[in-house]
Amino acid sequence: MIQQEWPLWEVFIRSKQGLDHKHVGSLHAADAAMAMQNARDVYTRRLEGVSIWVVESRHIHASNPDEAAEFFEPAADKVYRHPTFYDVPDSIKHM
Amino acid sequence: METLAPDLSPEAQFQARIDADIRIEPKDWMPEAYRKTLIRQISQHAHSELVGMLPEGNWITRAPSLKRKAILLAKVQDEAGHGLYLYSAAETLGTSRDQMLADLHSGKAKYSSIFNYPTLSWADMGCVGWLVDGAAILNQVPLCRTSYGPYARAMVRVCKEESFHQRQGFEIMQTLCEGAPVQKEMAQEALNRWWWPTLMMFGPKDADSPNTEQSMKWRIKRFTNDELRQKFVDMMVPQAEFLGLKVPDDKVQWNEERQAYDFGEVDWEEFWNVVKGNGLCNHERLQARVQAHEEGAWVREAALAHAAKRKERAAVAA
Ligand SMILES: [Fe+2]
Numbered sequence: 247m248i249q250q251e252w253p254l255w256e257v258f259i260r261s262k263q264g265l266d267h268k269h270v271g272s273l274h275a276a277d278a279a280m281a282m283q284n285a286r287d288v289y290t291r292r293l294e295g296v297s298i299w300v301v302e303s304r305h306i307h308a309s310n311p312d313e314a315a316e317f318f319e320p321a322a323d324k325v326y327r328h329p330t331f332y333d334v335p336d337s338i339k340h341m
Numbered sequence: 342m343e344t345l346a347p348d349l350s351p352e353a354q355f356q357a358r359i360d361a362d363i364r365i366e367p368k369d370w371m372p373e374a375y376r377k378t379l380i381r382q383i384s385q386h387a388h389s390e391l392v393g394m395l396p397e398g399n400w401i402t403r404a405p406s407l408k409r410k411a412i413l414l415a416k417v418q419d420e421a422g423h424g425l426y427l428y429s430a431a432e433t434l435g436t437s438r439d440q441m442l443a444d445l446h447s448g449k450a451k452y453s454s455i456f457n458y459p460t461l462s463w464a465d466m467g468c469v470g471w472l473v474d475g476a477a478i479l480n481q482v483p484l485c486r487t488s489y490g491p492y493a494r495a496m497v498r499v500c501k502e503e504s505f506h507q508r509q510g511f512e513i514m515q516t517l518c519e520g521a522p523v524q525k526e527m528a529q530e531a532l533n534r535w536w537w538p539t540l541m542m543f544g545p546k547d548a549d550s551p552n553t554e555q556s557m558k559w560r561i562k563r564f565t566n567d568e569l570r571q572k573f574v575d576m577m578v579p580q581a582e583f584l585g586l587k588v589p590d591d592k593v594q595w596n597e598e599r600q601a602y603d604f605g606e607v608d609w610e611e612f613w614n615v616v617k618g619n620g621l622c623n624h625e626r627l628q629a630r631v632q633a634h635e636e637g638a639w640v641r642e643a644a645l646a647h648a649a650k651r652k653e654r655a656a657v658a659a
């Protein structure tokens with residue numbers, strides 16, 4: 247007997263029309279069709295979704311948490327990217 | 342990783358993050374002991390969901406109506422789902438599904454002892470939902486805020502589904518209690534058998550639970566065993582009274598000063614005996630698990646072979 251696990255898949259679900267797909271968890275399946283079936287049974291037993299994506303986990307590239315500080319730092323000192331950076335006179339409406 | 346105190350050791354930084362309620366995610370640095378403890382705790386929980394299907398599965402074909410059968414099937418299916426959410430969470434810590442199942446099947450890994458008690462009558466389905474799932478909810482709700490992200494997220498899912506489990510159990514009890522005298526007796530008899538084992542679900546007394554302190558510090562446990570047990574009794578005694586049933590403990594009495602119920606001592610000898618493998622159903626439960634796993638081996642292998650063949654054919658066609 248070959249001892250081999252089914253590959254791991256990540257599951258993304260659109261909870262309703264108009265919203266993004268969101269990561270909900272993972273599961274094992276032999277292929278994409280089975281991953282889709284299993285995702286339906288494991289993650290949408292109560293109408294939690296209208297659309298499912300499954301992606302084999304090995305295809306996901308993640309940012310490195312140890313480098314998160316340097317990686318995301320460039321955005322930290324750019325407060326002018328936010329509307330709250332600007333003073334708008336009280337008399338100006340609709341801005 | 343957010344660094345709260347760059348001068349401190351990795352351990353101290355880790356603890357600072359936990360104290361600040363910042364979740365730990367799979368690839369973050371963590372102490373080996375934290376990782377190991379979590380793998381044990383989460384896989385033990387996953388095993389409990391899996392083995393927990395057996396005592397209720399026992400009644401699916403004998404449920405008294407089509408409605409009850411559909412409900413029980415849905416509940417058991419949920420428990421399978423809970424097991425899967427939790428195995429996935431444990432896998433993010435670097436263990437594998439195969440390893441966890443092997444540990445369950447060899448007896449190395451534990452699961453909740455409550456599932457080593459037999460389900461003898463239909464009223465047991467009421468007690469399992471009402472009491473056992475009720476106790477599980479008390480254990481699980483605080484874990485929705487536990488420090489390890491994937492575990493916390495799995496618990497949020499689990500908790501959303503558990504309240505249906507408890508309610509359907511209570512409804513079974515209520516229906517029996519409002520039925521013929523013999524049905525009410527059946528409900529009382531089941532309560533008599535399940536009450537004490539359910540109190541044992543919260544684990545040994547705080548004084549005999551040496552790991553509690555570390556686990557609370559790591560926020561992978563948020564209340565002590567005795568605190569949860571007390572909460573459970575306070576919740577359940579009035580519910581039993583509502584049903585017109587009596588919990589099988591003469592020492593149960595409202596304590597005005599503590600604003601809580603006093604209750605008797607759990608039979609700890611029985612508790613440890615079941616933990617050690619000598620409960621009524623330990624052998625049967627494990628055997629059923631191993632058998633299902635072994636008899637399913639060809640399906641797992643065939644699915645892989647089928648997937649490989651289709652991939653090959655698609656490659657040739659392309
Ligand atoms: Fe469950």
Ligand SMILES: [Fe+2]
Nearest residue numbers: 390423477499
């Ligand atoms: Fe559970």
Ligand SMILES: [Fe+2]
Nearest residue numbers: 420474503506
């Ligand atoms: Fe449950």
